[in-house]
Amino acid sequence: MSxxxxxxxxxxxxxxxxxxMMVMNSENSTFFTLNEVATAIWQAAxxxxxxxxxxxxxxxxxxEVTLEQARADAEHFVAELAGHGILIVSDRPxxxxxxx
Amino acid sequence: xxxxxxxxxxxxxxxxxxxxxxxITYRCNERCVHCYLDHDDHGEMTTAExxxxxxxxxxxxxxxxxxxxxxxxLRRDFxxxxxxxRRLMFNVKIKTNAVMIGEKEAKRLRALNxxxxxxxxxxxxxxxxxxxxxxxxxxxxxxKAIKFLHDQGLRVTIANVLxxxxxxxxxxxxxxxxxxxVHYTLDPTITPMMDGDMGVLELRIPGKELEEVFRNxxxxxxxxxFCAPPPLPSAEDLEGYSCxxxxxxxxxSPYGDVFPCVQFPLPTGxxxxxxxxxxxxxxxxxxxxxxxxxxxxxxxxxxSHVASCTxxxxxxxxxxxxxxPSTADCEKSFYRTGVATANMxxxxxxxxVSAGRGGQLIxxxxxx
Numbered sequence: 001m002s003x004x005x006x007x008x009x010x011x012x013x014x015x016x017x018x019x020x021m022m023v024m025n026s027e028n029s030t031f032f033t034l035n036e037v038a039t040a041i042w043q044a045a046x047x048x049x050x051x052x053x054x055x056x057x058x059x060x061x062x063x064e065v066t067l068e069q070a071r072a073d074a075e076h077f078v079a080e081l082a083g084h085g086i087l088i089v090s091d092r093p094x095x096x097x098x099x100x
Numbered sequence: 101x102x103x104x105x106x107x108x109x110x111x112x113x114x115x116x117x118x119x120x121x122x123x124i125t126y127r128c129n130e131r132c133v134h135c136y137l138d139h140d141d142h143g144e145m146t147t148a149e150x151x152x153x154x155x156x157x158x159x160x161x162x163x164x165x166x167x168x169x170x171x172x173x174l175r176r177d178f179x180x181x182x183x184x185x186r187r188l189m190f191n192v193k194i195k196t197n198a199v200m201i202g203e204k205e206a207k208r209l210r211a212l213n214x215x216x217x218x219x220x221x222x223x224x225x226x227x228x229x230x231x232x233x234x235x236x237x238x239x240x241x242x243x244k245a246i247k248f249l250h251d252q253g254l255r256v257t258i259a260n261v262l263x264x265x266x267x268x269x270x271x272x273x274x275x276x277x278x279x280x281x282v283h284y285t286l287d288p289t290i291t292p293m294m295d296g297d298m299g300v301l302e303l304r305i306p307g308k309e310l311e312e313v314f315r316n317x318x319x320x321x322x323x324x325x326f327c328a329p330p331p332l333p334s335a336e337d338l339e340g341y342s343c344x345x346x347x348x349x350x351x352x353s354p355y356g357d358v359f360p361c362v363q364f365p366l367p368t369g370x371x372x373x374x375x376x377x378x379x380x381x382x383x384x385x386x387x388x389x390x391x392x393x394x395x396x397x398x399x400x401x402x403x404s405h406v407a408s409c410t411x412x413x414x415x416x417x418x419x420x421x422x423x424x425p426s427t428a429d430c431e432k433s434f435y436r437t438g439v440a441t442a443n444m445x446x447x448x449x450x451x452x453v454s455a456g457r458g459g460q461l462i463x464x465x466x467x468x
Contacts, residue, residue: 011213013191015163017118018110022163024191026213029255031104 006054006078007047007094012086014042025086032086037063038077045087047094051078111161111348112341115390117380118348119164120157121362124150124181125354126170130197130233132220134263134303136291137170144354147177149372151184153352156376158188168195170354173205182212191215195259198245199238206248217249218285221258222265224272232265246280256282262313263290263303274318286319289428291363292418307452311435329439330408337407338395345413346389350380360389364414366422389413392423399425403442405433427452 008014014023021039023032034042037059044054051074059070081087088094101109111118125144126137145153157165165185172178173196185192193216194209201209209217219242223229226239233239249256258277262270270286277284290304305313313319320326341347345361352358356372358379359365368386369379380386392413395401398421400411410433415426425443431452433441444452 012189013163013213013215014189015158015161017107017116017161017163018114022107024163024215026191026215026255027253029215031107033103033107 002091003050003052004075004078005047005049005090005093006041006045006051006082007088007090007096008042008045009086009088010096023086025084027085030084030086032081032084037073041074041077042081042087047088047090047096051075108344108348112344115381116161116348117157117350118162119166119344120162120349121166121168121351122150122153123168123170123352123354123362124172124178125175127174128169128171128197129174129199130171130235130238132222132233133265134232134261134290134300136293136300138294139170142355144175145356145372147180149356150177150181153356153371153376154181154185154188154190156371158190160377160380163191164193165190166193166195171200172196173200179208179212182209182214186212193218195220197233197238197242198249199235199241201245201248203248206245206252206254209249210252210254214254216255216257218257218259219246219249220261221246221273221276222260223269224276225269228266228269232263243276243280246282250281256280258282258284260284260286261290262286262288262305264305265303267305267309270313271318286313288313307431307435310432314432314436327436327438329437330405330433333394333404333406338393338401340394340407341390342392342394342411342413346386350386358383358386360386361414363412364389364417364422366414366417389422397423397425399443399446404439405430405437405441409433409441 011027012023012025014021016039019036021034021042023034040058040062041054044058055070055074056067059065059074060067078087078089082089108118126139127141128139167182172194182192192214194214195218198219221229221242222232229239230236246256258273260270260273274284288305288310290301292298293300314327315323317323345364350358350360351362352371356370358368358371360368366385366389368383371379394406400406409429411429412426413422415428416422416424419427427443430441430443434444434452
């Protein structure tokens, strides 16, 4: 089974407020707040860590949910944010051009 | 309440500085007749100092960051500062006259994912705009830059300051904004010079003209609703606060001075001497500003407009008392609704008398 890698889009602005991440996509001004679990995935989305590892290390342990449940929720979350252009998804590690 | 509104309320309740306006220079290549700034450089923060401030702001929870001036592009390190800000994941807005923006700069700004470019344009007629900016060909250069930015897909807002020098031109300027495919805001605020010179206030439009602006549906939306007499204030209204100044918003000058707002010149500390969060959390002045509720206001607490007035505490402060009325806003409330304010009744006036001071920004948004 292939791995999924996720990275935060460079087009977004993000900041944590009261434990939840605010995310705004400057391309279309869409604005989201992520709950605590989604925030944990967002913060771990470095493009290099497989989603399965993020779920295991950052979700199951911290929020005491089963691996199966966490994986299903994470996949749904990732698909939704990718649809809004604020997460980049690939089956290979992602290297983004950083701001020089 | 919208999601953005909820976030704003959360920040307000928790005392998180959600938004900061940072002027990085007061120097400018235009000499606008209505400008309140001293354009000499009295010791601007260095690149390293500003980057350090940005690091602190990110740590403090600031999300919305506005770079302004002066003319921001006069700083040779401007792109370096914006890049640093974007690396820290701020939502960045830039206020500029745009005359130094060419196609190359527009592309670079697009690549940095700037949220909004707010550009000063005072007329649809070159001769009127250039007479206000005192920079020949500035109209031509600004409009050209707007096109470059728009072509790159950046969100652009034309900001027009309404004054006697361009009074008849605001419809034309709004039309030009629509033709260019950008947003438009109109602001009738003229602020006294930083050195206290009030001469510039002669440019303020007469109150009667304000009434006409408030009754223009193209600018205010539902005119009936916008100009409706104020409802009776409730007990809850008297528990309310004036605005976000000092609660979830503040202003930092090019010299590192921190103020509750751009138009609230109450010094609360300097980031060259103290940590930003120490000023934000512990400055007695900042805490005084954020302690003031509507019920604490002299005169205004008994005013029928108390819940709907745009009363600016900074302007009231400039008039002598941050808990007092802001006369320019009394004027706006009166001309918007036709209902006398408590301050007018106290002074026995049938019509408001301008205080000789600038007013709170009323940003009348018109969608493209």
